[in-house]
Amino acid sequence: MSSEDQRRGANGSERGSGSGSAGEGGTRRDEEAVSRFVERFAAEMTEAGMQRTASRVFAALLSSDDASMTSAELGERLKISPAAVSGAVRYLTQVSMVGRERDPGSRRDRYRLHNQLWYATFAQRDSVLTRWENALRDGVETLGRDTPAGARVAETVEFFEFLQQELLALMDRWKDYQEAKRAEEAGGGG
Numbered sequence: 001m002s003s004e005d006q007r008r009g010a011n012g013s014e015r016g017s018g019s020g021s022a023g024e025g026g027t028r029r030d031e032e033a034v035s036r037f038v039e040r041f042a043a044e045m046t047e048a049g050m051q052r053t054a055s056r057v058f059a060a061l062l063s064s065d066d067a068s069m070t071s072a073e074l075g076e077r078l079k080i081s082p083a084a085v086s087g088a089v090r091y092l093t094q095v096s097m098v099g100r101e102r103d104p105g106s107r108r109d110r111y112r113l114h115n116q117l118w119y120a121t122f123a124q125r126d127s128v129l130t131r132w133e134n135a136l137r138d139g140v141e142t143l144g145r146d147t148p149a150g151a152r153v154a155e156t157v158e159f160f161e162f163l164q165q166e167l168l169a170l171m172d173r174w175k176d177y178q179e180a181k182r183a184e185e186a187g188g189g190g
Helices: 003-007 031-047 052-063 071-078 082-094 117-143 148-186
Strands: 020-022 028-030 068-070 098-102 109-113
Touching: 028 031, 031 052, 052 068, 052 071, 052 082, 052 098, 052 109, 068 071, 071 082, 071 109, 082 098, 117 148
Parallel strands: none
Antiparallel strands: 020 028, 068 109, 098 109
């Protein structure tokens, strides 16, 4: 690795002296603290059921100022193999958490978090809930409404119906909140 490469972080940002690096706007960050954050958040996502390496890749992208990195940058930042990066990115792409794009003028792929990531993720979950709800409705009929199993599945259908209504209302409130916040900031109130 050249001295120029050593001065740059895994996401290509200039490193200053010491353990901090300059982020957007010249803000200094402690790269060791950033690494601890990435690993902590990844551990929380893994505990919730996401694949470990995918969690780490996602957290690394989330902590990157421009929310994107190449495979090589991810491998260097997380100290994982290209094959591990590839598998993690494949999973994250399948669940619509990450997109792939080309670096301008290059053959390298760059992996980027989607805009409004959490909104899109929860909106996608809404379609999953609809499919589950439909399958469960069929289950109620198959099991019989008057059986203990049929009653349990019917209650699950009711729960998913309730959850979807609440989720849609919550998503609408989030949009309203974001619009009000942007209007306030544009008006000099922020």
